């Protein structure tokens with residue numbers, strides 16, 4: 001019998017195989033990784049959604065693998081996703097130290113249980129009450145369109161191509177500010193600009209968050225890094241900005257007979273009612289600070305990037321843009337701006353918007369969930385500390401659900417008579433217990449901004465971008481899936 005020449009190495013290898021065999025027992029199928037770093041060497045960090053798609057193609061509707069030393073369970077089919085995300089046991093969020101330090105377990109996005117459900121319900125109700133049903137909202141959108149048009153008019157006459165994403169970010173941010181804090185800031189207000197800059201920075205610089213997510217064993221040290229303290233510092237600045245605003249609203253809300261004008265006012269009412277009943281926790285000030293900040297974080301870049309994707313697809317598919325503009329001309333004309341009610345007649349335009357949600361798949365791998373308790377699902381073990389990932393991009397590109405998954409094909413959303421038809425497999429805002437709170441608001445902004453822009457402008461790629469169509473539309477993944485370059 002041949003003798004092993006390197007006993008310590010083979011012992012380590014044996015221990016590793018045994019460890020992974022024990023860890024991996026009963027888990028959903030998936031590829032094996034290396035100790036400590038898992039599948040990292042086989043993962044493209046800028047295209048995590050593509051890595052997940054490849055794994056799905058090989059291993060099926062529910063898969064699992066390690067990234068870093070964190071176990072990921074990935075849901076790749078619509079029925080699996082629907083079943084799991086409708087279940088409260090899978091409506092948890094990863095309990096990361098850094099997030100707990102920043103959020104103090106308040107707000108909506110990173111919380112669980114009673115506090116989460118209370119604040120989710122109240123903010124859904126408030127967004128509905130202050131949402132698209134009100135005349136003030138139409139006015140708000142119109143004002144932002146005036147500012148957008150000003151920037152686009154400049155871009156149209158400029159000899160050099162201009163970056164216009166910033167104007168959509170400012171527009172969606174202004175709408176969130178008014179809905180949450182009850183007033184507008186001038187676009188050039190230095191404090192408002194600083195807030196916007198910090199929000200952008202927090203969304204773009206995810207390195208600390210990624211490190212905490214992938215390496216639980218070193219999480220406690222990561223919070224001590226200087227980069228972590230800069231994240232903490234920025235977030236604290238945003239908290240204190242919002243705190244000052246809340247204090248102003250406290251003065252406006254004299255007593256319970258004062259009519260609320262924004263989310264902040266509704267919370268002040270609820271807080272006073274709860275305190276009268278002896279509850280000083282549920283609606284405490286920091287809860288409101290976090291809910292407002294999360295609306296800024298979740299509701300600004302997402303909406304602006306969606307409009308950016310729409311304009312990019314129009315620039316690269318001029319024949320689709322023609323059809324959208326012809327439809328807008330015949331249904332609305334040029335005498336007034338589009339309204340939400342027009343949508344029932346804008347069949348082709350609605351199909352283009354949905355096809356762009358699908359192809360762009362902005363939240364390509366959703367927002368991570370966790371199982372609150374270890375459980376079994378379709379015969380597989382789902383440990384409570386695993387990250388659960390709804391593979392939105394995967395569902396949006398499955399051959400079983402779409403006639404031409406890899407093409408930009410608005411006909412996916414049209415019936416034989418050319419009338420708009422929705423698809424259950426389109427899930428940009430996700431589904432289930434934690435689906436997006438701002439979905440109605442975002443949909444409204446996107447329809448109104450996009451149609452008003454199409455009614456007035458022709459969009460073309462800058463000459464140097466025209467040849468890079470594939471690279472630009474392939475995009476890459478940060479916290480959102482964004483275009484590879486700009487037009």
Ligand code: HEM
Pocket residue numbers: 085108109110120176294295298299300302303306362363366367368428429430431433434435436437438439441442
């Ligand atoms: C195109 C725009 C948007 C997209 C694509 C989008 C997408 C998403 C997705 C995929 C989730 C995760 C759902 C899950 O974990 O299962 C989410 C959650 C969330 N979104 Fe949005 N979103 C958008 C706009 C907005 C806006 C405008 C707001 C606020 C006004 C908002 C507030 C939130 C909040 C608070 C959550 C957390 C819900 C929870 O944890 O219960 N989003 N969004």
